[in-house]
Amino acid sequence: MTLRVGYFGGYDPAGRNRILIDGLRAAGATVVEHRSDVWPDNEAKLKAAAGNVGLMRGIARHVRGWRALGFRLRHPVDALVVGATAHADLPLAWLAARCAGVPLVFDPLVSASETIRDRGLRGSTSPILALVTAAERALFRLADVVVADTACHGAAYSRELGVPRDR
Numbered sequence: 728m729t730l731r732v733g734y735f736g737g738y739d740p741a742g743r744n745r746i747l748i749d750g751l752r753a754a755g756a757t758v759v760e761h762r763s764d765v766w767p768d769n770e771a772k773l774k775a776a777a778g779n780v781g782l783m784r785g786i787a788r789h790v791r792g793w794r795a796l797g798f799r800l801r802h803p804v805d806a807l808v809v810g811a812t813a814h815a816d817l818p819l820a821w822l823a824a825r826c827a828g829v830p831l832v833f834d835p836l837v838s839a840s841e842t843i844r845d846r847g848l849r850g851s852t853s854p855i856l857a858l859v860t861a862a863e864r865a866l867f868r869l870a871d872v873v874v875a876d877t878a879c880h881g882a883a884y885s886r887e888l889g890v891p892r893d894r
Contacts, residue, residue, distance in 0.1 A: 731757045731759065731802070731803065732759070732804060733758075733804035733806070734759070734760045734761065734762070734808050735761045735762075735808060735813070735816065736761075736809045736813030737763045737815070737816055738762065738809070738812055742811070743834070744810040747810070747811075804827065806830050806831075806832055807827070811834050811836035814863065817869045818866070821869040821870075824871075831869065831872075832870060832871065832873075833867065833869075833872070833873050833874065838867075838883070839863055860887075863888055867889070873890050
């Protein structure tokens with residue numbers, strides 16, 4: 728039997744996600760993409776995170792994207808993967824995975840709060856940064872498995888976001 732993987736969310740279709748999707752297919756898995764065009768690319772997403780108005784518009788974009796994604800989960804899968812940089816899609820993916828009785832895998836690549844700090848988009852005492860970090864702690868816990876590309880990222884997810892090491 729062929730493994731069927733649903734790749735889900737408003738993820739960037741290039742880069743890491745394309746490499747993982749192509750790798751899954753090369754390994755013999757059937758990958759069904761359930762993608763919403765929430766952002767044209769990661770730079771647009773980061774630009775929105777830099778301002779309060781942009782952040783609110785970004786949330787509205789995700790809500791519209793969720794409506795579109797909710798109608799796409801018609802094919803049975805063995806696992807649901809939320810692609811890199813699609814953090815905000817985890818609640819809908821969690822619900823879909825639970826309804827389908829399949830594990831939810833999250834490949835974040837990096838944490839959003841880490842990116843905000845590294846790029847200087849918000850100050851270290853910013854209430855928005857604190858809110859993003861708190862939201863990420865909740866979001867990362869929704870996944871049955873969190874993919875970390877390095878041991879350092881795995882340790883950071885555990886230490887900073889409360890992801891149990893066995894997940």
